[in-house]
Amino acid sequence: MFRFENVYQEPLEDLNFTINQKDKVILFGPSGAGKSTLLFLLNRLSDPERGQIYYEGEPIQNHPIIDLRKKVGLVLQAPNLFPGTVLDNIKYGPSLVGNWKNSEGKKLLEYVQLPSSYLERDVDQLSGGEKQRVSLARTLANSPEVLLLDEPTSALDYRTAEEIEEVLKELIEEHQLTMLMVTHNLSQARRLGDRGLFLKDGRLQEDGKIPDMLDHPKTSQLAEFIEQ
Numbered sequence: 001m002f003r004f005e006n007v008y009q010e011p012l013e014d015l016n017f018t019i020n021q022k023d024k025v026i027l028f029g030p031s032g033a034g035k036s037t038l039l040f041l042l043n044r045l046s047d048p049e050r051g052q053i054y055y056e057g058e059p060i061q062n063h064p065i066i067d068l069r070k071k072v073g074l075v076l077q078a079p080n081l082f083p084g085t086v087l088d089n090i091k092y093g094p095s096l097v098g099n100w101k102n103s104e105g106k107k108l109l110e111y112v113q114l115p116s117s118y119l120e121r122d123v124d125q126l127s128g129g130e131k132q133r134v135s136l137a138r139t140l141a142n143s144p145e146v147l148l149l150d151e152p153t154s155a156l157d158y159r160t161a162e163e164i165e166e167v168l169k170e171l172i173e174e175h176q177l178t179m180l181m182v183t184h185n186l187s188q189a190r191r192l193g194d195r196g197l198f199l200k201d202g203r204l205q206e207d208g209k210i211p212d213m214l215d216h217p218k219t220s221q222l223a224e225f226i227e228q
């Protein structure tokens with residue numbers, strides 16, 4: 001699905017790896033390792049200084065950027081909704097390409113387990129967890145193939161985080177999505193991931209199966225990171 005060839009982008013150095021369809025990848029490592037930087041390369045929020053990224057066999061920059069960002073959806077730690085109602089937010093993407101039907105709204109809220117009455121609510125009046133559900137619904141409105149998640153639950157309290165995690169798990173299963181998620185929570189990594197990429201000092205130190213790589217780290221860097 002994605003292939004990185006000798007990709008350099010501060011602070012990332014010389015990344016070479018492949019992401020396959022339906023991989024559930026956890027990106028983890030110390031703060032400043034370049035996790036968000038790597039995620040943003042995948043929907044061209046940034047482009048590498050050197051090297052080449054391929055998406056579906058084509059150089060990533062050959063895909064029209066609107067198409068790419070629909071197929072490769074991003075959800076951030078802090079829900080980035082704009083002022084207005086829930087409906088305003090979730091129909092925005094599809095409306096741009098004249099592809100919105102009002103019946104979609106109810107379905108999208110069902111995906112993220114919110115009642116359809118929320119469509120008319122002002123986003124300012126929602127709780128943090130509800131906002132994160134709406135962010136997710138907005139990304140799903142574009143029918144993505146890939147979901148990029150940058151610490152999607154780390155701004156939420158424990159209980160709300162677990163609920164969102166459950167929603168994510170079901171969605172990824174139901175829509176057969178490819179997922180790349182950044183998380184600092186290794187229990188969450190075990191629940192949601194089947195593959196791990198451990199980044200440190202801008203380098204991919206380990207690429208392995210979850211939970212194996214967490215139970216039996218091959219490098220001292222990963223072993224130390226897990227112990228902390």
Ligand SMILES: Nc1ncnc2c1ncn2[C@@H]1O[C@H](COP(=O)(O)OP(=O)(O)OP(=O)(O)O)[C@@H](O)[C@H]1O
Nearest residue numbers: 010011012029030031032033034035036037038182
């Ligand atoms: N364009 C840039 N030029 C130079 N340095 C940059 C640039 N963009 C980011 N950095 C630096 O690269 C490092 C990695 O940033 P990044 O946000 O990817 O880390 P991260 O692994 O996501 O960390 P965190 O866990 O704190 O979110 C940071 O130290 C940041 O200051």
Ligand SMILES: [Mg+2]
Nearest residue numbers: 035036037150
């Ligand atoms: Mg980050």
